[in-house]
């Protein structure tokens with residue numbers, strides 16, 4: 001699939017079928033996350049694959065998540081692990097760990113789309129509760145959870161602003 005085809009076709013999927021995700025497809029999605037760039041190539045990341053229905057239910061019940069966490073056959077929990085060699089604040093003033101994770105997540109969502117699978121980036125959850133359920137060390141940050149699975153193909157398409165509204169040349 002062309003990159004632009006995946007960029008145009010991917011949508012956030014908020015309702016999942018119980019159909020299991022094939023191991024080969026899951027591995028391709030994880031590989032996409034592994035290949036993403038990271039600041040200093042530090043690769044301070046850990047992807048937790050949650051497939052156990054009891055664990056998904058516990059996350060859903062304790063972390064205040066949407067039903068898709070229980071519904072999707074797989075939930076990818078993207079964790080930023082500590083970088084002991086570099087400051088989290090970059091010279092530009094931004095912190096790097098959520099950016100690193102966002103790139104991994106974006107790569108994973110696009111690969112999932114190419115595999116015929118749906119995903120949705122989630123930010124609405126209590127990270128401390130997720131850490132407790134999954135025994136994640138205190139110094140690790142849970143940046144997002146991404147449900148992964150098949151869907152019925154009817155999610156609405158959300159518009160984007162036209163390019164001339166978001167692009168300028170040579171000055172703001």
Ligand SMILES: Cc1cc2nc3c(=O)[nH]c(=O)nc-3n(C[C@H](O)[C@H](O)[C@H](O)COP(=O)(O)O)c2cc1C
Nearest residue numbers: 010011012013014066120121122123124125157158
């Ligand atoms: C940083 C971030 C946080 C998000 N958090 C949630 C969330 O908690 N729950 C949810 O249903 N969708 C969440 N989304 C999905 C957005 O609502 C969705 O990407 C946006 O509406 C555009 O739709 P599309 O992905 O179908 O193009 C999040 C997306 C991003 C990038």
